[in-house]
Amino acid sequence: MPVLDFREIPDAHIATGKQDTFELFARDFLKALGFKVLSDPDRGADGGVDLLVEETRAGVGGETKIKWLVSCKHKASSGRSVSAQDDSNIYDRVQSNGCQGFMGFYSTIASSGLSDMLAGLRPVLEVLLFDREKIEESLLNSEEGMSLAARYFPVSFEAWKRENPKPATLFAEEPSLKCCVCNAELLEKEDKGVITLWMDMVDFTVDRPKAYRHIRWCCRGACDTEVRASMSNQGLIDGWEDINDLVMPTKYIQWVMTLLNQFRSGVEYSDEAFEEIKDFMLQVFPHVSRHPTMKEIERVEQLSDIPSWIGGLGT
Numbered sequence: 320m321p322v323l324d325f326r327e328i329p330d331a332h333i334a335t336g337k338q339d340t341f342e343l344f345a346r347d348f349l350k351a352l353g354f355k356v357l358s359d360p361d362r363g364a365d366g367g368v369d370l371l372v373e374e375t376r377a378g379v380g381g382e383t384k385i386k387w388l389v390s391c392k393h394k395a396s397s398g399r400s401v402s403a404q405d406d407s408n409i410y411d412r413v414q415s416n417g418c419q420g421f422m423g424f425y426s427t428i429a430s431s432g433l434s435d436m437l438a439g440l441r442p443v444l445e446v447l448l449f450d451r452e453k454i455e456e457s458l459l460n461s462e463e464g465m466s467l468a469a470r471y472f473p474v475s476f477e478a479w480k481r482e483n484p485k486p487a488t489l490f491a492e493e494p495s496l497k498c499c500v501c502n503a504e505l506l507e508k509e510d511k512g513v514i515t516l517w518m519d520m521v522d523f524t525v526d527r528p529k530a531y532r533h534i535r536w537c538c539r540g541a542c543d544t545e546v547r548a549s550m551s552n553q554g555l556i557d558g559w560e561d562i563n564d565l566v567m568p569t570k571y572i573q574w575v576m577t578l579l580n581q582f583r584s585g586v587e588y589s590d591e592a593f594e595e596i597k598d599f600m601l602q603v604f605p606h607v608s609r610h611p612t613m614k615e616i617e618r619v620e621q622l623s624d625i626p627s628w629i630g631g632l633g634t
């Protein structure tokens with residue numbers, strides 16, 4: 320299922336004043352990949368050249384420079400593949416422009432005829448093909464690519480991002496929650512397992528614990544059973560939550576409020592449980608929150624320079 324809708328980029332043959340957007344996109348895309356742009360997209364007769372870019376390859380004998388002729392074909396609105404007639408005389412065009420390689424940059428795919436022709440050229444030419452799928456894969460795999468996608472595919476990229484939230488980069492270290500039994504990284508799993516809060520009950524008639532003794536997170540199933548067995552031996556009973564539920568913003572803040580209210584009404588924490596609950600909240604938080612803006616990052620840096628006693632909040 321494609322993520323990005325290339326029809327968001329205006330058609331090349333319609334004179335909207337934006338007809339070279341696809342070529343500008345190609346330029347920005349190749350620049351982000353590390354190619355040096357030798358000639359910018361130029362409206363008008365292009366002599367079969369949309370862009371010229373240069374690649375520097377580092378080898379044992381020093382650097383080698385490869386000059387690429389880039390051919391951009393934007394046929395997303397018709398959805399048709401790029402045929403051998405659409406991209407003809409490839410060898411001659413590459414030679415007459417002093418290039419060593421041919422790069423097809425297509426918003427659809429190459430037809431089988433064109434693919435066969437390119438395969439035939441490979442012994443004498445460097446050939447590189449970026450079709451819809453390859454472009455998309457490359458864009459969605461890096462921060463820089465994603466900011467390009469946001470610029471050229473604002474509608475479809477926004478829709479994808481909403482459905483594929485990424486943890487925010489807030490701390491120097493990656494967030495981590497390891498299963499306390501098998502040590503698996505829970506935050507990377509589809510089913511993130513459970514957090515269990517082991518407590519002494521004050522009185523079963525009031526629905527609140529006296530104190531939390533231990534807090535454990537682990538995989539569902541065998542690991543959870545092992546935790547339960549060892550804790551039940553100590554006469555503790557548990558409350559539990561799905562970690563997948565707690566990474567949802569509304570559920571997370573609701574749960575934090577419940578714990579705060581319990582704290583206020585006198586529920587105690589053992590030293591160990593208190594450290595554990597703080598650790599859990601910190602590790603899960605990047606999955607709950609969004610990326611801060613540059614301005615917010617600067618503000619947080621300023622705030623952390625202020626000693627906590629001035630703010631009177633303590634830590």
Ligand SMILES: [Zn+2]
Binds near residue numbers: 499500501503538542
């Ligand atoms: Zn486990």
